[in-house]
Amino acid sequence: xxxxxxxxxxxxxxxxxxxxxxxxxxxxxxxxxxxxxxxxxxxxxxxxxxxxxxxxxxxxxxxxxxxxxxxxxxxxxxxxxxxxxxxxxxxxxxxxxxxxxxxxxxxxxxxxxxxxxxxxxxxxxxxxxxxxxxxxxxxxxxxxxxxxxxxxxxxxxxxxxxx
Amino acid sequence: xxxxxxxxxxxxxxxxxxxxxxxxxxxxxxxxxxxxxxxxxxxxxxxxxxxxxxxxxxxxxxxxxxxxxxxxxxxxxxxxxxxxxxxxxxxxxxxxxxxxxxxxxxxxxxxxxxxxxxxxxxxxxxxxxxxxxxxxxxxxxxxxxxxxxxxxxxxxxxxxxxxxxxxxxxxxxxxxxxxxxxxxxxxxxxxxxxxxxxxxxxxxxxxxxxxxxxxxxxxxxxxxxxxxxxxxxxxxxxxxxxxxxxxxxxxxxxxxxxxxxxxxxxxxxxxxxxxxxxxxxxxxxxxxxxxxxxxxxxxxxxxxxxxxxxxxxxxxxxxxxxxxxxxxxxxxxxxxxxxxxxxxxxxxxxxxxxxxxxxxxxxxxxxxxxxxxxxxxxxxxxxxxxxxxxxxxxxxxxxxxxxxxxxxxxxxxxxxxxxxxxxxxxxxxxxxxxxxxxxxxxxxxxxxxxxxxxxxxxxxxxxxxxxxxxxxxxxxxxxxxxxxxxxxxxxxxxxxxxxxxxxxxxxxxxxxxxxxxxxxxxxxxxxxxxxxxxxxxxxxxxxxxxxxxxxxxxxxxxxxxxxxxxxxxxxxxxxxxxxxxxxxxxxxxxxxxxxxxxxxxxxxxxxxxxxxxxxxxxxxxxxxxxxxxxxxxxxxxxxxxxxxxxxxxxxxxxxxxxxxxxxxxxxxxxxxxxxxxxxxxxxxxxxxxxxxxxxxxxxxxxxxxxxxxxxxxxxxxxxxxxxxxxxxxxxxxxxxxxxxxxxxxxxxxxxxxxx
Ligand code: FES
Ligand code: FES
Numbered sequence: 001x002x003x004x005x006x007x008x009x010x011x012x013x014x015x016x017x018x019x020x021x022x023x024x025x026x027x028x029x030x031x032x033x034x035x036x037x038x039x040x041x042x043x044x045x046x047x048x049x050x051x052x053x054x055x056x057x058x059x060x061x062x063x064x065x066x067x068x069x070x071x072x073x074x075x076x077x078x079x080x081x082x083x084x085x086x087x088x089x090x091x092x093x094x095x096x097x098x099x100x101x102x103x104x105x106x107x108x109x110x111x112x113x114x115x116x117x118x119x120x121x122x123x124x125x126x127x128x129x130x131x132x133x134x135x136x137x138x139x140x141x142x143x144x145x146x147x148x149x150x151x152x153x154x155x156x157x158x159x160x161x162x163x
Numbered sequence: 164x165x166x167x168x169x170x171x172x173x174x175x176x177x178x179x180x181x182x183x184x185x186x187x188x189x190x191x192x193x194x195x196x197x198x199x200x201x202x203x204x205x206x207x208x209x210x211x212x213x214x215x216x217x218x219x220x221x222x223x224x225x226x227x228x229x230x231x232x233x234x235x236x237x238x239x240x241x242x243x244x245x246x247x248x249x250x251x252x253x254x255x256x257x258x259x260x261x262x263x264x265x266x267x268x269x270x271x272x273x274x275x276x277x278x279x280x281x282x283x284x285x286x287x288x289x290x291x292x293x294x295x296x297x298x299x300x301x302x303x304x305x306x307x308x309x310x311x312x313x314x315x316x317x318x319x320x321x322x323x324x325x326x327x328x329x330x331x332x333x334x335x336x337x338x339x340x341x342x343x344x345x346x347x348x349x350x351x352x353x354x355x356x357x358x359x360x361x362x363x364x365x366x367x368x369x370x371x372x373x374x375x376x377x378x379x380x381x382x383x384x385x386x387x388x389x390x391x392x393x394x395x396x397x398x399x400x401x402x403x404x405x406x407x408x409x410x411x412x413x414x415x416x417x418x419x420x421x422x423x424x425x426x427x428x429x430x431x432x433x434x435x436x437x438x439x440x441x442x443x444x445x446x447x448x449x450x451x452x453x454x455x456x457x458x459x460x461x462x463x464x465x466x467x468x469x470x471x472x473x474x475x476x477x478x479x480x481x482x483x484x485x486x487x488x489x490x491x492x493x494x495x496x497x498x499x500x501x502x503x504x505x506x507x508x509x510x511x512x513x514x515x516x517x518x519x520x521x522x523x524x525x526x527x528x529x530x531x532x533x534x535x536x537x538x539x540x541x542x543x544x545x546x547x548x549x550x551x552x553x554x555x556x557x558x559x560x561x562x563x564x565x566x567x568x569x570x571x572x573x574x575x576x577x578x579x580x581x582x583x584x585x586x587x588x589x590x591x592x593x594x595x596x597x598x599x600x601x602x603x604x605x606x607x608x609x610x611x612x613x614x615x616x617x618x619x620x621x622x623x624x625x626x627x628x629x630x631x632x633x634x635x636x637x638x639x640x641x642x643x644x645x646x647x648x649x650x651x652x653x654x655x656x657x658x659x660x661x662x663x664x665x666x667x668x669x670x671x672x673x674x675x676x677x678x679x680x681x682x683x684x685x686x687x688x689x690x691x692x693x694x695x696x697x698x699x700x701x702x703x704x705x706x707x708x709x710x711x712x713x714x715x716x717x718x719x720x721x722x723x724x725x726x727x728x729x730x731x732x733x734x735x736x737x738x739x740x741x742x743x744x745x746x747x748x749x750x751x752x753x754x755x756x757x758x759x760x761x762x763x764x765x766x767x768x769x770x771x772x773x774x775x776x777x778x779x780x781x782x783x784x785x786x787x788x789x790x791x792x793x794x795x796x797x798x799x800x801x802x803x804x805x806x807x808x809x810x811x812x813x814x815x816x817x818x819x820x821x822x823x824x825x826x827x828x829x830x831x832x833x834x835x836x837x838x839x840x841x842x843x844x845x846x847x848x849x850x851x852x853x854x855x856x857x858x859x860x861x862x863x864x865x866x867x868x869x870x871x872x873x874x875x876x877x878x879x880x881x882x883x884x885x886x887x888x889x890x891x892x893x894x895x896x897x898x899x900x901x902x903x904x905x906x907x908x909x910x911x912x913x914x915x916x917x918x
Contacts, residue, residue, distance in 0.1 A: 096178070144853055145809065145812065
């Protein structure tokens, strides 16, 4: 058994405290300990982006981080993007409308990455959207519908329309 | 009514996937579950000389460790369909016995209370091998699979017409040697399987099933010697299939066996490195093709001999890819005489099977390179050469004189020349040619490429579906179909909604649960929408009749005067007459409102397509940039055009990977070199250009009431061929491109000649 440590952090706005093994990855902590299984693992070596979460608002690959490194930080996962149970985030709505997902395995990482983009740059060009998710792999869609969805969501967000 | 069939509605599947509520194999947790880890062969061919398992066994948390001898009573993994007896000795056992034949082969299974501990234990295991010589070239000399068994289990051969006469009267003969690299589906979700034994009811369960749950149930029931009623497969969300996910692999049997023997649920989630060396590979073939042509570029006869690199064992598909390659190679062209021989060869690589457009991606590359070579040799326009060879519209239905998948290839409908015209116009082919001339004059390497192909879909013999009104007035469709992310729930709901007069969003579609319905074809080879879709259509028609009769009795009105709209049955004329909702009807007659529909077919249906590409080659970096690309595809009838386009766009990206980037490489000892996403390069957004898609419905299938042809593969099929054609055009050397993928190294050799 490897050594354990106590951590406390915020996940989707909720305070969480736990004793975790030092070697436990943040992704496994979220998925196994907190049962937030929306964060997916596609490679576990930092290439696919499916495991992307927001750490203090910045996108990060949770497969490359240890749970103990999240101590004292605020984390947002895909489960925390929608404002409430009924209403999806404009980005989620746009993904549905533009058919920007098929199997949905890459989708959580796409959504978290793009949430960061739209917060920092409310009016991105198609090229900027492409750049933002060029490190996220999708094997189903061929990507272009994801770019379209993002541009649609950006427009809706700028106009202040929910969805 | 046609309210929703054919419309671009949003998908029923999306909401849970968008909000993180999906249930993929890795997300499932069962009380008391153990974790399985596999120790895999590190030697590509050898005899297991010694195993050192004690250190791993002593690790706290390790519950059991099995090697091949511990489960020697179990048979190898069988073929799903009847296969030639010659193939049987080449099947894979679920753990290696005595000999290993590829790096990545399961040798030892470890079961522990925690995934991290299982991994630690695997690292403590040492296996010694006496190495044997490796076979890595499927077209080279034969090797030994086992004493007395050579590495070519079977050679398949088919043909028609007088091939000798065709060559005897040829104006010219063109010969090419062409190779397709080793690629695979590589879904973003790796494989996962959870075995669970419900002792109270004596039911063994496999969770994480996909693709063909019912067929796999049959195969597993045979393996375990259990009755169907006592073995069930369950599909959750599936992160992409592409032909490789949902096959039966050693790990699927191991988790089930362990659940039985250890009395606890057993979960296995593959890591990416394992996936790239253990899940099915595909594609790798070397073709030697010869064509007899007349002076106008018409192909008189075609002869092909190819070597299919099957890898180390023959898996569930038997020789299917070899068979499909032969049966589909002639594509949309007449080709009056044809003969093909496919050698299935075993090598010391990961076993291979089907991947999206199996046999057609390969065959299209070969056939279309040949068409370009014909044009080049005769100094003709490659478009004109193709036009001269096409099967004409009025020759449909066109019996090929070939078989594939156990049925005769009869092209059911199609206007190949018409689609070519539409595609050329949409792409502005002639305009681009002029622009390209100007750029070439400035020293740029720019080129246009084309692929024409015929796909196949809707293999029979049959599928059924059940549909009923639930007590709350909603509709439930129960099918044995499978969802791999392609939107099958939405498609089936659209088909039923249209007939029933209900909102498609009030329909629930069940799939992939063998305990809910005793049959089902799953989702593979673009079959689901054709077969299950038409069965659902039939079931919906029957249910509608039942509803109408019941409502007519209750409302005291003739059936002919009624209609269903928004789940309410009412009189057709005027808004004020009596009416009843499906919900009230269901309450009044709880057991009556359901039906079962079937669709039977003897023949496949053949969608067809044209891919057009424009590429620019960078002479410095030797990179190929795809500047524009059009996929034109006739699907007979699109249930949901947005989903058809999604299938095409995704297929295109995969085809592009196989054309330019993806390749499983091995060193001379059989060590796999492509075991991370840093070495096996699937296209990112940087590589995938904007794509133009033209979906046409000019040739509905006469073989099914909805006129549907499957749309899952045509985005992928022609990409290798079209990109190769464009690269050759950019080089102004019609016969230059002989190998896929066109990596920078290969392009460099073509640009500058071999170093
Ligand atoms: S799982 Fe973290 S980047 Fe792939
Ligand atoms: S939708 Fe399947 S990987 Fe992106």
